[in-house]
Amino acid sequence: MSERFVTRGFVGKRQDSGAAASRIPPGQHLVKDFPVLSAGPTPRTDLRTWSFRIEGLVKEPAQWTWDEFGKLPAQEFVKDISCVTKWTKLDTRWRGVSADVLLEHVELDGRARFVVAFSDGGYTTNLPLPDVINGQAFVAYEYDGKPLAPEHGGPARLVVPHLYFWKSAKWVRGLRLIERDEPGFWESLGYNNHGDPWKEERYSGD
Amino acid sequence: MKRTLEWQIATVKAIRQETANVKTLTLALLKWVPHRPGQHYDIRLTAEDGYSAQRSYSIGSEPERHGEIDITVERIRDGEVSPFLDDVVVVGDRFEVRGPIGGYFVWEASDGGPLLLVAGGSGIVPLMAMARHRAAVGATVPARLLYSSRSFDDIIYRADLDTLAKRDGLQVFHTLTRSQPEGWQGFARRIDDRMVAEVNKPFGPKAQVFICGPTALVETAADAAEAAGVAAERIKTERFGPTGA
Numbered sequence: 001m002s003e004r005f006v007t008r009g010f011v012g013k014r015q016d017s018g019a020a021a022s023r024i025p026p027g028q029h030l031v032k033d034f035p036v037l038s039a040g041p042t043p044r045t046d047l048r049t050w051s052f053r054i055e056g057l058v059k060e061p062a063q064w065t066w067d068e069f070g071k072l073p074a075q076e077f078v079k080d081i082s083c084v085t086k087w088t089k090l091d092t093r094w095r096g097v098s099a100d101v102l103l104e105h106v107e108l109d110g111r112a113r114f115v116v117a118f119s120d121g122g123y124t125t126n127l128p129l130p131d132v133i134n135g136q137a138f139v140a141y142e143y144d145g146k147p148l149a150p151e152h153g154g155p156a157r158l159v160v161p162h163l164y165f166w167k168s169a170k171w172v173r174g175l176r177l178i179e180r181d182e183p184g185f186w187e188s189l190g191y192n193n194h195g196d197p198w199k200e201e202r203y204s205g206d
Numbered sequence: 207m208k209r210t211l212e213w214q215i216a217t218v219k220a221i222r223q224e225t226a227n228v229k230t231l232t233l234a235l236l237k238w239v240p241h242r243p244g245q246h247y248d249i250r251l252t253a254e255d256g257y258s259a260q261r262s263y264s265i266g267s268e269p270e271r272h273g274e275i276d277i278t279v280e281r282i283r284d285g286e287v288s289p290f291l292d293d294v295v296v297v298g299d300r301f302e303v304r305g306p307i308g309g310y311f312v313w314e315a316s317d318g319g320p321l322l323l324v325a326g327g328s329g330i331v332p333l334m335a336m337a338r339h340r341a342a343v344g345a346t347v348p349a350r351l352l353y354s355s356r357s358f359d360d361i362i363y364r365a366d367l368d369t370l371a372k373r374d375g376l377q378v379f380h381t382l383t384r385s386q387p388e389g390w391q392g393f394a395r396r397i398d399d400r401m402v403a404e405v406n407k408p409f410g411p412k413a414q415v416f417i418c419g420p421t422a423l424v425e426t427a428a429d430a431a432e433a434a435g436v437a438a439e440r441i442k443t444e445r446f447g448p449t450g451a
Contacts, residue, residue: 004258005215007251007301009294012259013286027250027260029286036421037445039310041428041438086260121438151425189309202248203307205210 020090023080025197028088035087036151039185043120043171044150052139052156053174054102056116057109062102066155070141072097077138079161081168082197094159096140099132102175112177116184117158120171125184126193127160127167129177136162139172164195164202212237213250216303218295219274224362227281228328229292230266232274233303240269243335244312244416244444247277247305251287261287264331264418264444265306266363268338278362280328311444313416315340319347320409322436324397324427326354326419330362332444333418337367341374350377352405354397354423356384379405397423402430411435418444 014021024030047066055061064072076095082088115127131137137160141148148154153170160167166186187193192201200206216233224230245265252258267276281292295301313321313336321340323333330353340349355361361380370376381393381401393401406413413436417427424443431441 004252004256005213005300005302006254008299010251010253010259010290010301012251012253012257012290014257027258029259035445038443040443041432041441042425043438085262151421186310190307203211 023090024088025082026200027202028082028086028197031087031089034089034092034152035083035085037083037085038151038170039123040121042150045120045155045171047155050155051173052102054106054177055174056177057112057179058177059107059109062105069097069139069156073101075138077140077159077161079159081159081161081165084164084166084191084195084202088197092161093144094138094140095142095145096138096156096159098135099137099139099175100135102139103133108177111179114178114181116176116178116182117167117169117172118174118176119169120173123169123171123185125158125167125169126182126187127163128181128194131160131163131194132175136160162196164192164197166191167195211304211307213302213304215300218297218299221295221297224278225360227292228278228362229281230276230278231291231295232267232276234274235303238273238275239306240272241265241275241306241335242309242312242314243268243339244332245306245308245335246332247275247303248307249277249287250302250304251290252302259286262307264335266331266334266338268335268342270339270342278328278331278334311416311418311442313339313414315343315345315347317414319349320413321347321349322406322409322413322415322431323349323351324353324402324415324417324419324423324431325351326397326423327356327360328362329417329419329423329444331418333416334363334366336416337370337374337376340376341370346375348377348409349375350379350405350409352379352381352397352401352427354381354383354419357382358385358387358390397427397430399426399430399433402427403434406431406434406436411437413440415441416443417441421445 141156158169158172219234220232222230263277266278
C-alpha cells in the first residue's frame with residue numbers, strides 16, 4: 001500500500017527536538033530504559049571456560065580466552081540502537097573490541113563473503129562481511145561503565161548498531177566466515193535477512 | 207518463506223473491557239490468514255500530517271476463529287499508541303495492520319506437550335491464544351497455566367480462564383502479588399523457583415514451557431524451569447516491556 005491510510009483521531013506524540021527525531025528510523029519510537037528480549041533462558045557461561053573464536057574461511061582460526069580477550073585493544077563506542085520490536089535507544093555507551101581488530105588476527109580466504117555470529121544457547125545470526133568491517137561492528141563486554149549483564153548478553157555480545165538489534169548476538173562466542181549466505185535463527189523464522197532499520201527491513205520480503 | 211507481509215486495513219468489530227486498564231479489540235480482516243498461536247501483528251497508526259507510529263500486539267484469539275483476531279491492549283501511562291487504542295478507538299474504526307509475525311514463540315496442538323504456560327500481567331495474551339487453540343481443537347495435551355497478576359481485579363481473561371479450566375481441562379494456578387481477596391486460595395507472592403517447581407511437578411523435564419511477561423518474571427521462571435530439569439531448548443520466552451507503549 002503506497003498511500004498512507006490516515007487513522008481517525010490519531011495525533012501521536014512527536015519527538016520534540018528535531019535533532020533527536022532525525023536519529024529515529026521509520027516506525028521506531030524512543031525509549032529511555034533498555035528492554036530485554038530473548039527467545040529462551042539466559043545462558044550463564046563460566047569465564048574460565050569462555051572463549052571467542054574466529055573460524056571458517058580463514059587460513060588459521062584464532063581463539064582467545066576471557067583473559068586474552070580482555071587484553072585486546074578496546075575502545076569506547078557510543079551508538080544509537082534500534083530493535084525490530086520498534087524501540088530505539090540513543091547514545092548507548094559500550095566498551096569492547098572492534099571486529100576489525102579481531103579480524104586482523106586471521107588471514108581471510110578470498111571466498112569469505114558472509115559472517116555467522118554464534119552464541120551460547122545455540123543462537124546464530126548472519127551478516128554480509130561488508131556490514132561487519134570498517135568500524136561497524138564490535139564485541140562488547142561493558143555497558144554504561146559496568147560489566148555487561150547476562151540478560152543483555154554478557155559476558156560479551158556482538159554489537160552491530162546500524163542493523164536491527166537481533167543482529168547484535170547476545171552471549172556471542174565467535175564469528176564464522178562463510179562463502180554462501182546462511183540464514184540465522186530469526187532470519188529463518190520470518191525476519192529479514194539483512195535488517196537495516198532505515199529501510200525498515202523488518203520481516204522477510206520487506 | 208519469502209512471503210511479503212502486506213499492510214491491510216483492519217476494522218474494529220468489537221471492544222471488550224478486560225480489566226480497568228486492559229481492553230480487547232476484535233479486528234475484522236479481509237485478508238485474514240490463520241496464525242500460529244503465540245504470533246503477533248504489527249499495527250500502524252497514521253496522523254493527518256503523515257506522522258505514523260507502529261507497535262506489535264500479540265494475538266489473543268485462536269486461529270480457528272476465521273476472519274478476525276483479538277488483540278488485547280494494556281494502557282501504558284504516557285504511552286503513544288495504547289492510550290489512543292484505549293480512549294479514542296470505537297467500533298467501526300479502521301487502521302493498518304500486518305501479520306501474523308513470529309515463528310518461534312508458537313505452539314500448535316500437533317507440537318504436543320505437556321504444556322506449561324507461565325505469564326505475568328498482559329504476558330497472558332499469546333499464551334491465551336495457545337490455550338484457546340488447545341480447547342478449540344479438543345486437544346487432550348495436559349496443560350497448566352501459572353499466571354501472576356497484581357490483584358484479583360487485574361486478572362485478564364478471568365472468566366474465560368475459568369471456562370477453559372472447567373470445560374477444557376486447562377489447570378490454572380493464579381498468584382496475586384499485591385493484594386488478595388478474603389479467603390484467597392491461590393498463591394500470594396511473586397513467581398519463584400518453588401512455585402514453578404510445584405506447578406510443573408507432574409510434568410517434570412518433559413514439559414514444553416512458554417513464558418511471557420516482564421523481564422524479571424521471565425528470567426526467574428526460565429531459570430526455575432531449567433532447575434526443574436527442563437532442557438533450555440524446551441523453554442521459550444517472550445518479554446512484555448514498555449515496548450508495547
